[in-house]
Amino acid sequence: MKTNLYSELLAKLLSNDSIVTSYDISLGDDKTTTANVTNTTMDNELGTVDATFSYNNNTHRWTSQVNGFDATFDGETIREIGVKNDTLIGRTTAFTPFTVSSGELYFIEDYSELNQSANTTRTIVTDTGITNLHQGIEGISTDYPTHIAFSTHLILDTFNVTTGWTPTGGTVALSTNKQEGTGSVALTKSSGSTTVSMTKTLGATVDMSQATILRLWNRINTTTTFDTFTTTNCLTIRIGNDSSNYKQIQLDKSDLFTFWNLLQLDISTFTTTGTVDMSTIDYLYIAIETNNSTDTWSGEEVLFDFMSGVWDITDSDTTLHEEVVRTAITIVERENTNVTYRGTLGTGDGNTYNYFYAALFDAASNGDMFVVNELYLTTKDVNRQLNSYFEIAVRIIS
Amino acid sequence: MSDTKIVKTINSERKVKSSINPKALIQSSNVISSTQVSIRDRPLAVKNQDISNMAVWDNPATTWDGVDTNDRWDSYNTSNIVFSRVVNKNNLFVENFDYEAFNISGTATWDTTNQQLTFTSGQNQVIGPAFKDSSNTQTVVAATLNVTISSGSFDLEMSADGGSNWESVTNGSSHTFTNTGSDLRIRITENNSSTGTITLVRCSYTI
Numbered sequence: 001m002k003t004n005l006y007s008e009l010l011a012k013l014l015s016n017d018s019i020v021t022s023y024d025i026s027l028g029d030d031k032t033t034t035a036n037v038t039n040t041t042m043d044n045e046l047g048t049v050d051a052t053f054s055y056n057n058n059t060h061r062w063t064s065q066v067n068g069f070d071a072t073f074d075g076e077t078i079r080e081i082g083v084k085n086d087t088l089i090g091r092t093t094a095f096t097p098f099t100v101s102s103g104e105l106y107f108i109e110d111y112s113e114l115n116q117s118a119n120t121t122r123t124i125v126t127d128t129g130i131t132n133l134h135q136g137i138e139g140i141s142t143d144y145p146t147h148i149a150f151s152t153h154l155i156l157d158t159f160n161v162t163t164g165w166t167p168t169g170g171t172v173a174l175s176t177n178k179q180e181g182t183g184s185v186a187l188t189k190s191s192g193s194t195t196v197s198m199t200k201t202l203g204a205t206v207d208m209s210q211a212t213i214l215r216l217w218n219r220i221n222t223t224t225t226f227d228t229f230t231t232t233n234c235l236t237i238r239i240g241n242d243s244s245n246y247k248q249i250q251l252d253k254s255d256l257f258t259f260w261n262l263l264q265l266d267i268s269t270f271t272t273t274g275t276v277d278m279s280t281i282d283y284l285y286i287a288i289e290t291n292n293s294t295d296t297w298s299g300e301e302v303l304f305d306f307m308s309g310v311w312d313i314t315d316s317d318t319t320l321h322e323e324v325v326r327t328a329i330t331i332v333e334r335e336n337t338n339v340t341y342r343g344t345l346g347t348g349d350g351n352t353y354n355y356f357y358a359a360l361f362d363a364a365s366n367g368d369m370f371v372v373n374e375l376y377l378t379t380k381d382v383n384r385q386l387n388s389y390f391e392i393a394v395r396i397i398s
Numbered sequence: 399m400s401d402t403k404i405v406k407t408i409n410s411e412r413k414v415k416s417s418i419n420p421k422a423l424i425q426s427s428n429v430i431s432s433t434q435v436s437i438r439d440r441p442l443a444v445k446n447q448d449i450s451n452m453a454v455w456d457n458p459a460t461t462w463d464g465v466d467t468n469d470r471w472d473s474y475n476t477s478n479i480v481f482s483r484v485v486n487k488n489n490l491f492v493e494n495f496d497y498e499a500f501n502i503s504g505t506a507t508w509d510t511t512n513q514q515l516t517f518t519s520g521q522n523q524v525i526g527p528a529f530k531d532s533s534n535t536q537t538v539v540a541a542t543l544n545v546t547i548s549s550g551s552f553d554l555e556m557s558a559d560g561g562s563n564w565e566s567v568t569n570g571s572s573h574t575f576t577n578t579g580s581d582l583r584i585r586i587t588e589n590n591s592s593t594g595t596i597t598l599v600r601c602s603y604t605i
Binding site: 001002006007010014056057058059061068081092093094095096098102103104105106107108109110111112113114115116123124125129130133358371373375378379380383384385386387388389390391392393394395396397398 | 425426427428429430431432433434435436437438439440441442443444445446447448449450479482483485486487488490492494496497499510511513531532533535536
């Protein structure tokens with residue numbers, strides 16, 4: 001089993017401490033004590049042989065050969081095997097002893113795995129991060145996290161301008177009452193139809209193929225206006241490629257409240273009309289259904305703000321989708337097997353966004369992404385600096 | 399509408415601790431992100447090769463002249479390398495197809511790039527030894543096989559005696575061996591005249 005000194009070695013790599021990257025397999029003829037993660041020595045080491053490190057995907061191994069003619073081991077009974085650099089980083093559990101015989105060549109292979117299985121789906125050590133660790137163990141790379149990046153969701157529309165929004169059965173106007181960005185869009189309703197809608201064709205397509213949730217802010221200012229909404233299917237939202245090919249969800253009045261609502265909608269439950277290419281979304285449609293065609297409202301009774309897609313993060317991600325800003329890590333602290341990184345967005349950095357993801361990179365731009373985390377909803381404005389603490393714990397698991 | 403359509407309707411959800419810096423009168427948000435890198439022990443294996451008749455440096459049993467009987471350097475033959483010990487932490491063997499070290503035999507495709515084992519109709523694969531004690535001192539009496547199947551249908555078997563006797567097992571259920579032994583192996587066979595893929599094999603055994 002690997003020892004805590006091995007966890008510490010990985011933590012050192014993550015915090016850019018130097019480590020010894022030459023390895024030995026150690027053979028011992030005693031097994032008085034039980035192997036434990038806290039071990040720092042074997043019971044009695046007979047000698048060592050050079051070991052070669054290699055890795056593939058998540059798994060790595062040390063291999064070595066012991067020649068039975070080697071006088072150090074010839075005739076000795078081997079009761080335990082260890083892996084060492086300058087310290088003991090691995091010690092075997094018990095096995096039936098064997099006696100080294102001249103005329104035999106012994107191949108020793110010790111396997112371990114680095115993975116992210118203990119994390120939730122919203123906190124991922126990427127494959128790139130694992131590869132960097134492997135290369136650090138091997139001594140062919142000294143990459144480690146130096147920057148923290150922040151990102152928003154896949155932005156479909158910021159609602160900071162009314163440009164492009166075409167109302168039917170009402171008007172659109174810009175409002176400063178907003179949740180994200182610099183404004184929101186107010187939708188008014190005139191008499192003549194039970195439906196008021198707004199449609200927009202985006203100037204550029206958005207790849208929503210990895211998005212699982214559609215997110216939209218909606219404000220209903222007063223109960224008077226809210227009372228005009230139909231009990232069922234009062235709010236319709238469509239995203240798609242055009243007015244004939246879209247995905248749609250309809251919400252009931254019971255799903256909404258007065259004041260600001262943050263709608264987070266499961267895209268997999270949307271109904272599909274026509275054929276929708278989710279990788280090229282450029283058609284947005286929002287409609288409100290009222291009880292009577294004579295129902296009207298004006299001003300800022302109904303607002304919409306910041307429509308976005310929430311994307312899935314995966315092990316194989318190499319970039320942070322919709323990255324907005326990146327800041328240098330100013331403090332790296334390691335305590336045993338825990339590493340903490342700290343970076344700060346100053347009052348002038350990355351404002352007017354709500355951040356949903358943070359990631360560790362090894363460069364001020366581009367570079368390798370080690371870890372990506374969901375932040376939920378973190379506001380940043382000119383009156384606020386954002387201190388980001390990123391903790392990585394290295395743990396031995398069963 | 400059903401509740402499943404809407405994930406959440408909230409006014410705000412901030413997992414942020416806020417504080418006021420009294421000197422600068424700037425509000426600070428502290429965002430804490432935590433993650434873990436996990437280390438999982440995998441097998442330790444010892445293999446043996448009989449080199450007593452090979453021209454090997456330091457071998458006093460050989461009449462060393464640097465050449466074999468045909469006046470050539472001996473070629474290195476790996477065919478007689480055999481497992482003598484395989485041990486696992488907590489008696490749990492895990493195969494995720496990153497290496498082929500435990501590919502004993504079979505016709506399935508052992509894909510170390512995509513970390514999977516792929517089958518066509520009727521193909522089989524023997525994996526192991528999941529445990530090995532060539533001295534036959536320790537004996538495997540029971541084991542539980544957990545195979546992660548991403549597609550297809552398979553017959554699952556285990557042998558505790560090095561493949562002499564194969565015993566059918568149910569995925570995820572404990573199996574007590576009729577024929578115990580010291581060489582634990584796993585055999586997986588595609589059984590539905592189709593294709594299939596396996597991404598992980600876990601075998602917990604009792605000695």
